[in-house]
Amino acid sequence: MILLETLRLALRALLRNGTRSFLTMLGVIIGVAAVIAMVAIGEGARQRVAETFASMGSNLLVVMHGTSQVSGSRGGSGTQPTLTWEDLAAIRTELPSVKLASVQARAGATVASDTQNWTTSVFGVDPGYFEIRAWSMRYGRVFTPSEADSGAKVVVLGQTVVDKLFEGSDVVGSTVRIRNMPFEVVGVLARKGQSPTGQDYDDTAMIPINTYNSRMAGGLRRYIPGVIFVSATSEEATARAERDIRNLLRDRHRLGPGVEDDFHLRNMAEVAQAQQEGTETMTALLAAVALVALLVGGIGIMNIMLVSVTERTREIGIRMAVGARPGHILWQFLVEALTLSSLGGALGVGLGIYVANRLSAQFGWPLMLRGDVMAVALGFSGLVGVVFGMYPARKASRMDPIEALRWE
Amino acid sequence: MDAPPPVVELRDVARVYQMGDTAVHALRGVTLQVTAGELVAVMGTSGSGKSTLMNLVGCLDRPSSGSCLVDGQDVGKLSRGARAQLRGRTVGFVFQNFHLLPRTSALENVELPLVYQGVARRERVRRSAEALTRVGLGDRLHHRSNEMSGGQMQRVAIARALVTRPRLLLADEPTGNLDSRTSTEIMALLQEVHAGGITVVLVTHSPEIAAHAQRVLRMHDGCVVEDRRQQMAPAGVAA
Structure with missing residues (x-):
């Protein structure tokens, strides 16, 4: 069976349960949008930190007076002129x-x-x-x-x-x-x-x-x-x-x-670097949380695909009776899961760009959308579809046609 | 003159299901041949093994022992994929419950077997429309299955079974869910199919339906207890 045919079939099946399909996709949409928005925000913050430190001056060192010490009580930087x-x-x-x-x-x-x-x-x-x-x-x-x-x-x-x-x-x-x-x-x-x-x-x-x-x-x-x-x-x-x-x-x-x-010496480049590393860690953390959201979205897909396979047991039986091979059935459900997750991924990219836009406007950060992150998020959502769609699809393809036809 | 090769040949076929701890013997050593061009009626009480026989002949199942040859191929030795292929090419099914895809048009239902044979879309539509016209539904190509009567649905199912030009049509109580007038129409249609050169095996409870067959197999407790050839009743006679 041609891929196009399978895709058409998948789209039709998903449209038939429009609301359910959308709700299923929502998990992936939010996951992908979160990944993109979080990375964009993290990048924006990093950029902002870099800019602010650059505006302080480059290769900057600050030398300050020492600290006064009066009977064991120490003052702050610059309290003791030296x-x-x-x-x-x-x-x-x-x-x-x-x-x-x-x-x-x-x-x-x-x-x-x-x-x-x-x-x-x-x-x-x-x-x-x-x-x-x-x-x-x-x-x-x-x-x-x-x-x-x-x-x-x-x-x-x-x-x-x-x-x-x-x-x-x-x-x-x-x-x-x-x-x-x-x-x-x-x-x-x-x-x-x-x-x-x-x-x-x-x-x-x-x-x-x-x-x-x-x-x-x-x-x-x-x-x-x-x-x-x-x-x-x-x-x-x-x-x-x-x-x-x-x-x-x-x-x-x-x-x-x-x-x-008896003086204080501050290296602003080090401070800047520490700040940058801090925001990078933050970005990685946010992205990791967002990836977890994407995984949860994948589990949602698996769940609904399992329901769908059970609901359509009879349909699977009919298809097998008229000559569908196990591979045909496997593909049908896999492509359906893949369509759900990829469509969700694409919508998630859109939502992520929108959210990143709004947030960067809100905080006055530069908008840092990264193409590679979008591609990875999209690819990952596709992968989620395949991984979590495989189990239900295999289950469907391994059905006994006689049992499936008898199923009410 | 040689006899035409058998479409179906069963040699000492047994089928045992395991239901929990007990073994159910659905078929106990059935041997029979169906020659090309026959119209065979299979009768018997429920649980006599009729459906098991049909599933084996239709390549949906494999025998526990013995061999079942369909179009010369041993079903028991084929993989699931190969059985599906043999089934799609050689066998057409008509079920008691029609088994059409819900919310799908008549045309698309008929197209389905061709989709799995990789027939191009244009060709599929042409052949499906032709098959539907042949069963008298040429004007209802785009009706959905839930918008049709039982008789119409069974016609769609017959068109679906015929669209692949199978050698063998298996009908499992095709008139079981239909009123007697519609039953007569469907039976006439099946006789027409048979007259067109396709081997037909049908399961029925009704002696009136069986009267239209050339050959009647009576099953009891997993065995064929009677194999009778008879004069076919003419098509269209009220059952």
């Missing part, structure tokens, strides 16, 4: 694995235009900071080295601050007042969005660190009034840079062997 300006200069000049290093000092301050005011974080930074953080300019420029050295009253604004203070967006050349001192806007930062912890990167105003020291921090102190951001020469060099900086600082701070670091 990093000096000389340390910064040494990191910058002595280590070949380090590309750039910049201070990042921070103070809350009110910034005002002629008509509006807005309280934001004012950062004192070196000119290299923008490159370290992979921060490009939307308008204007960063401060020049001479502006940085001389402590000029120039500022680079984040987009959020521009939106709060001005009508238009190209505000280069305007004057804003920070703590009532006039600053010239020399640049506007390109929008960066949120940090992994939900902070608005764009709610910021950046001024040269020397200006910060003299105007915001009340003069130059011995210790750096913030943290040091370091960019390694390459991704591979990040670990080496971390080691180099640790050795350099321990050396400079004269810490003997066995003495704890």
Whole structure:
């Protein structure tokens, strides 16, 4: 018997019990949709994590002050100032694995235009900071080295601050007042969005660190009034840079062997990687659960096919009496199961794409539909049909025609 | 002149069913031949082995001992697949309960045996329509089996049995579920089939039906107790 004929027969049999067929397929539909949606969500999350960490800056290391310890009670990171300006200069000049290093000092301050005011974080930074953080300019420029050295009253604004203070967006050349001192806007930062912890990167105003020291921090102190951001020469060099900086600082701070670091060093690449691995594990877990759902769908198919075989015992007997071979009967029911599962799989792919779409829109994640996952899910649902359809089909093909004809 | 080769030949055939602990002897050493072109009526009380005999001859079953040859092939030595093939090609069945596929048109019911013989669709439809026309249902090709009367359903079943051009037509109480007028019509149809050159074996309880046969086999307790040849009653006589 030709395959097409069998397929026609299967479709007809399934249409005859339309509701039942659909409900049977539902198990596979949900299973496949779950696999696709879960993997898409996992991929989207992974992508999102990768993007957010990329937006923090590449090959990034952060050096922070040490921890204060007062009669056994230890403060948090940066509570005990230990990093000096000389340390910064040494990191910058002595280590070949380090590309750039910049201070990042921070103070809350009110910034005002002629008509509006807005309280934001004012950062004192070196000119290299923008490159370290992979921060490009939307308008204007960063401060020049001479502006940085001389402590000029120039500022680079984040987009959020521009939106709060001005009508238009190209505000280069305007004057804003920070703590009532006039600053010239020399640049506007390109929008960066949120940090992994939900902070608005764009709610910021950046001024040269020397200006910060003299105007915001009340003069130059011995210790750096913030943290040091370091960019390694390459991704591979990040670990080496971390080691180099640790050795350099321990050396400079004269810490003997066995003495704890009096500073904190954080490798953002490691954090990013850990986060990525976390989302990958999550994806695998979700996909595994979805696969279980698909298996359960397969069992549903087997169940309904067994019912169908029993119901149609007489039909099987008739077919055998007019010359159907066991193979014909086997194929008929196998193709029926396969049609159920494949159709369910196809509908599941559609549903999965829809759900992934909705969810990625909901969470603002990039939509990551993977063709290979769809193909695997579809293939797997077909396999489910064959595996779980085989038992009922064999049962049908092995019926005794005489018994089958007598069956009421 | 040689006698025509037998369509069916049974040699000392026994069939024993195991029903729990007891063995049921449905057939006990039956030997008989059916020659091409015969119209044989098989009679006997229920449980006498008629249906078992028909199942064996129809290649639905295998003998426990002895040999059963259909169209020269030993049914007992064939695989399930080979028996199905022999059955599809050589034997046409007509049942008491019609055994049509439910919710399926007359045409599709008749097509069924051809589907399993791998006949192309166009050819199938042509031959099925022809067979239905032959049994007087040329105008009801697309009626579904549940929209037809008993007589019509049995005609469809006969068309289905004939569409493969079998050598042998087996009818197991074909008129058992029909009123007497319809029975007469169906019997006339079977006689027509027989006149067309097909060997017919039919099981019946009714002496009136048996009167239409050339040969009557009477069975009792798994044995053939009478094998009588007689003058056929003419077709169409009220039973």
